[in-house]
Amino acid sequence: MFLADNLPVVTENPPVLDWWLLAPLLTVFGAGVLAVLFEAFVPASRRRPLQIGVAALALLAAFAMVVLQAGSLPEGQVGTTVAAGALAVDRTVLFLQGTIALLALVSLLLISERRDGRDAFAAQAATVPGSEEERAHILAGSQHTEVYPLVLFAVLGMLMFPAANDFLTMFIALEVMSLPLYLLCGLARRRRLFSQEAAVKYFLLGAFSSAFFLFGAAMVYGYAGSVNFAEIRAAVDAGGAAIFQEGNGEPLLLLGIGLVAVGLLFKVGAVPFHNWKPDVYQGAPTPITALMASGTLVAAFGALLRVFFVPFGGSAGQWEPVLWIVAVLTMVAAAIVAVSQRDVKRLLAYSSVVHAGFILTAVVAGSSEGLAGAMFYLAAYGFTTVGAFAVVTLVRTKDGGQELGDLDRWSGLGRRHPALAGALTLFLLAFAGIPLTSGFVGKFAVFEAAVSAGATPLVVVGVLSSAVTAFFYMRIILVMFFRDPEADGPTVVRAGAATGGVIAIGVAATLLLGLYPGPVLDLLPPSGEEPAAAMADQAAGTG
Amino acid sequence: MDPMNYIVLATLLFAIGAAGVLLRRNAIIVFMCVELMLNACNLAFVAFARMHGDIEGQVIAFFVMVVAAAEVVVGLAIIMQIFRTRRSASLDDASLLKH
Numbered sequence: 001m002f003l004a005d006n007l008p009v010v011t012e013n014p015p016v017l018d019w020w021l022l023a024p025l026l027t028v029f030g031a032g033v034l035a036v037l038f039e040a041f042v043p044a045s046r047r048r049p050l051q052i053g054v055a056a057l058a059l060l061a062a063f064a065m066v067v068l069q070a071g072s073l074p075e076g077q078v079g080t081t082v083a084a085g086a087l088a089v090d091r092t093v094l095f096l097q098g099t100i101a102l103l104a105l106v107s108l109l110l111i112s113e114r115r116d117g118r119d120a121f122a123a124q125a126a127t128v129p130g131s132e133e134e135r136a137h138i139l140a141g142s143q144h145t146e147v148y149p150l151v152l153f154a155v156l157g158m159l160m161f162p163a164a165n166d167f168l169t170m171f172i173a174l175e176v177m178s179l180p181l182y183l184l185c186g187l188a189r190r191r192r193l194f195s196q197e198a199a200v201k202y203f204l205l206g207a208f209s210s211a212f213f214l215f216g217a218a219m220v221y222g223y224a225g226s227v228n229f230a231e232i233r234a235a236v237d238a239g240g241a242a243i244f245q246e247g248n249g250e251p252l253l254l255l256g257i258g259l260v261a262v263g264l265l266f267k268v269g270a271v272p273f274h275n276w277k278p279d280v281y282q283g284a285p286t287p288i289t290a291l292m293a294s295g296t297l298v299a300a301f302g303a304l305l306r307v308f309f310v311p312f313g314g315s316a317g318q319w320e321p322v323l324w325i326v327a328v329l330t331m332v333a334a335a336i337v338a339v340s341q342r343d344v345k346r347l348l349a350y351s352s353v354v355h356a357g358f359i360l361t362a363v364v365a366g367s368s369e370g371l372a373g374a375m376f377y378l379a380a381y382g383f384t385t386v387g388a389f390a391v392v393t394l395v396r397t398k399d400g401g402q403e404l405g406d407l408d409r410w411s412g413l414g415r416r417h418p419a420l421a422g423a424l425t426l427f428l429l430a431f432a433g434i435p436l437t438s439g440f441v442g443k444f445a446v447f448e449a450a451v452s453a454g455a456t457p458l459v460v461v462g463v464l465s466s467a468v469t470a471f472f473y474m475r476i477i478l479v480m481f482f483r484d485p486e487a488d489g490p491t492v493v494r495a496g497a498a499t500g501g502v503i504a505i506g507v508a509a510t511l512l513l514g515l516y517p518g519p520v521l522d523l524l525p526p527s528g529e530e531p532a533a534a535m536a537d538q539a540a541g542t543g
Numbered sequence: 544m545d546p547m548n549y550i551v552l553a554t555l556l557f558a559i560g561a562a563g564v565l566l567r568r569n570a571i572i573v574f575m576c577v578e579l580m581l582n583a584c585n586l587a588f589v590a591f592a593r594m595h596g597d598i599e600g601q602v603i604a605f606f607v608m609v610v611a612a613a614e615v616v617v618g619l620a621i622i623m624q625i626f627r628t629r630r631s632a633s634l635d636d637a638s639l640l641k642h
Contacts, residue, residue, distance in 0.1 A: 128627050168603050175610045179617045186621055196625045200634070203621050204573055207614055208564050211580035214607065215557050218587035218600075222550065225595040227603065243594055 015084035021069065022082055024062040024097060025163075028156045031058030035149035044145075051148035052112045058152060059108065062159065063101035070094040070523075079536035081165055085228055088165040088306075090536035095375055095523055096162045096302040100295050103382045104155045106505055107291035110390055111151060113498040120285040120393070121147050121187045122195075129192040144187060150180040151291065158295045162302020165310075165537055167217035167227040167260075170303060174213065174267070177299060178206050181292060185284040190402040198283025205266070205276045213263025219256030220311070223249045230537040232311035257312055257319055264307060267300035270360060271330040274353045278341075281349035286403060289345065290389035290502075293352050294382035301359055301378055305371060308363060309531040316366055323364045327458060330357030331465035339472050343405040344392055347472065348385070351431055354469050355381055361462055362446035365453035371531040372524035373445035379520065380430070380438035380513045387506015388427040390499050391420060395490045404490040407476060412485025414477075417492045421480045423503050428473040430510045433466055438513030549590035556583035570622045570632040581611045 019026070031054050038050055070091060073079060079090020113119065121144045124137035157177025164170035186199030217227060224232040225241030235241055240249035266273040281289045312319060331354060338350035355377075362374040395413070397404045404410075414421035430439035443466065447459045495503065513520060525534030556579060563576030585604040592600025626632045 125624070168606060172606065172610065175613065179613060182617055182621060186624065193628065196621070196628060199621045200570060200625050203618055204564070204570065204577070204634075207574070207577045207618065208561075208580075211557075211560070211577055211584065214581065214584040215587065218553075218584050218591065221588060221600055221603070222591040222594070225591075225597060226599060241595060 018082045021080070021089045022087070024065045024069075024101070025087075025156060025159055027061050027065065028058050028152055028159060031055060032149050032152035032156060035152055039146055039149065047145045048143065051145045052108070055108055055148045055152055056105065059101050059105045059155065063098055063105070066094050066098045066101060070098070078534055081536055085230065085537075086166055086169045087160070087163045088536045089163065090534065091523070092305075092371065092375065092525060092534050093163045093302070096298055096378070097159050099379045099382060100155065100158045100162075100298050103294040103298065103386060104151070104158070104291065106383070106386050106502055107287060107294065108151065109498040110287040110290055110386070110393065110502050111147060113287070113393070113496050115493060115496065117141060118189065119143060119147075120189055120287050122189050122192060125187050129196075147184065147187065150184050154178075154180040154184070154291070155295065158299035161299040162306060164303065164306070165229050167220065167229075170307070171210070171214055171217060174210055174263070174303075177296065178210065181288070181296065182206060184288045184291075185280055187288075188283070188285040191283075194283040195285065196283075198280045202276055202280045202284075209263050209266035209273065212259045212266075216256045216259025216261070216263060219252045219259065223252040223256060224311075229306070229311040233314060233532075233537065236312065236314040253315065254318060257315065258322070260307060261319065261322070264300060264304045265326060268297060268304060268356045268359075269353050270326050270356050271333045271353065272326075274330070274334060274356075277353055278346045278349040281352070282343060282345045282405070286345070286389050286393045290386045293348070293385045293389065297352065297356070298378045298382055301356075301374060305363060305374060305531075306535060309366070309371065310535050310537050313530070313532045320364060320366065323360060324455070324458060327357050327360035327364055328461050330354070330360060331461055335465045335468040338469065341472075342407055344395075344407055344410070344476075345389075345405050347407070347476075348388060348392070351469060351473075352385065354465060355431070357465065358443060358446055358462055361450040361455065361458050364455055364458060365446075365449040366531065367449055367453050367527075368525050368529045368531045368534055369449035369452060369527045370446070371534060372521075372527065373442070373449045375524055376445050376513075376517070376520060377442035380442040380510070383506055383509035383513070384427050384430045384438060387503050387510065388424060388431075390502040390506065391424045391427070393499060394420060394492055394495055396493055398488065398491055407479060409486065409489055410476070411479050411483035412489060413479075413492070414481035416485055416489075420492060420495075420503075423507050425477050425480070426507055426510055428476060430514070432470040432473045436511075436514050438510045438517070441514055441517045546590045546594045549593075550587055553583045553587035553590065556580075556586065568634050570625070570634055573634065574618050574622065578611060578615070581607060581614075 035051055035054055038047060042050055081088050123142040125144060127134040127137055154177055157173050160173035161177055164173050182199055182203040185202050186196050188195035220232060221227050223240055224235035239247050269277040334350050334353035338347060341347040341350060359374050359377050362370040392403060395404055430437035433439045433443040447462055450459045560576045560580035560583060564573050567573055585607050588600040588603045592598060622632060629636055
């Protein structure tokens with residue numbers, strides 16, 4: 001009874017693994033495991049520099065390997081798959097992985113920043129906030145170097161997420177990325193109640209959405225008889241697996257696409273699945289918010305693009321109208337709610353939701369221009385947003401303690417600290433899409449792709465939404481530069497080398513990608529092809 | 544028995560889990576409902592594997608169990624921590640983060 005007589009006997013040899021193509025992922029994973037061992041065996045006083053060094057080296061090495069792999073891809077070949085088709089290595093994936101590795105490296109600088117021997121993380125997260133025990137740990141100078149292995153594992157998930165070429169790998173990547181982030185959200189040193197609340201909300205909603213993703217994957221498996229993207233694509237073209245020859249499997253596919261989309265749209269934070277974003281971005285330690293706002297967004301959009309273009313590319317007629325509605329809702333609703341925000345981190349969170357809407361217009365376009373536009377947008381937005389959160393970490397309350405997010409009290413900041421306010425102004429102008437910044441090039445690319453794909457109404461909504469968002473970015477700039485400083489205004493702490501470096505990198509990337517986007521645009525998939533042509537799903541050649 | 548019945552059962556379990564997440568207010572119960580949803584996914588995978596005469600779905604069920612276990616570790620740690628701080632696992636009490 002238990003052994004079905006129709007199950008095949010597995011006699012195949014284990015798949016041949018191309019270690020070189022897996023090397024970036026394995027490096028980050030190995031560094032994460034090593035970092036856990038350091039936690040156990042290295043004396044506490046020497047752990048911090050070691051952890052930072054290993055994490056930075058691993059991310060640098062991963063980036064270098066991704067670049068070398070991209071360089072070694074033969075001309076005219078888009079890429080290949082490894083590990084029996086579980087992971088894709090193609091130009092699109094490598095571009096996104098390189099972006100994620102760089103963004104993680106920049107966020108790592110922010111995470112490692114310390115002021116008076118204290119970083120942004122709780123001295124001992126297991127203690128109850130406000131307790132005697134907590135005070136003892138703060139006085140003893142305890143610190144959570146566990147942050148670094150957690151960050152490495154989260155980055156491993158981010159690197160895997162856009163490369164996953166079947167639903168099982170994608171689900172594992174989703175969880176490997178999310179689980180460490182749930183914990184990291186709850187580790188803030190100050191305002192720990194907010195931080196813990198953010199962790200609970202993020203965890204419960206995240207687990208809820210990944211259950212939707214998984215059930216969707218199960219439905220697609222039922223329809224196609226496989227979770228591999230290439231085989232799903234073939235099954236969609238053929239009208240279902242062998243057991244659905246009368247075409248009665250269609251409801252399964254539609255249910256599957258819908259539920260998988262819910263899981264992915266939650267991760268990118270599109271309306272109506274965006275509710276976690278403001279709470280989590282505000283409550284989490286700001287360096288972790290920077291990592292989530294940049295790396296997680298790139299990874300989640302990478303996966304979303306892959307899922308809609310490769311396995312579900314053949315049923316675009318079914319999902320495009322739904323994404324239309326989601327994109328419009330995202331751009332309109334988030335922009336309207338953002339106008340009434342008073343806290344700078346919440347405002348940046350809503351701004352991130354609006355940007356997700358802009359990128360969705362490129363997905364709706366369903367063309368390779370759309371794919372290229374979305375990829376450029378993600379890279380440009382990632383660096384700008386990390387820079388903006390780095391600025392937020394420096395503006396503190398009078399006693400130099402916790403961050404002061406209340407925008408009404410930022411008045412006159414630009415007069416007293418012109419350099420800092422100037423950098424933030426540049427980032428906000430990039431968010432608004434003002435020419436000569438990276439935001440303009442990105443927005444132009446996604447809107448142009450949407451227009452040429454016939455989604456002009458969507459672009460009209462996008463431009464209107466841009467105008468609304470530009471209004472509240474301008475309001476911040478006006479508050480900073482054209483209002484007199486108040487007596488109870490914020491203190492701006494001196495930027496350390498790390499935070500200063502992050503802001504400098506953010507400014508440089510925003511300007512360079514705005515003024516000379518050419519070299520980066522050359523890395524993107526060429527226009528005029530099916531978007532799926534830029535993504536390898538089957539072993540081409542050796543595999 | 545027709546394996547399709549198991550798919551119907553899995554869908555029902557998934558719906559019960561989803562309803563529980565949306566309606567219940569205790570973090571532990573909400574979390575249990577999420578686990579119920581994951582197990583509904585497992586049932587669906589295994590039933591489909593049987594229908595297709597394929598082992599892939601069964602293998603996936605094992606992976607999902609491991610992931611669910613990892614999720615329990617992380618989730619209970621977070622819920623424990625907020626319970627120790629507030630002496631309550633109610634999600635309605637945790638509402639500091641509003642603008």
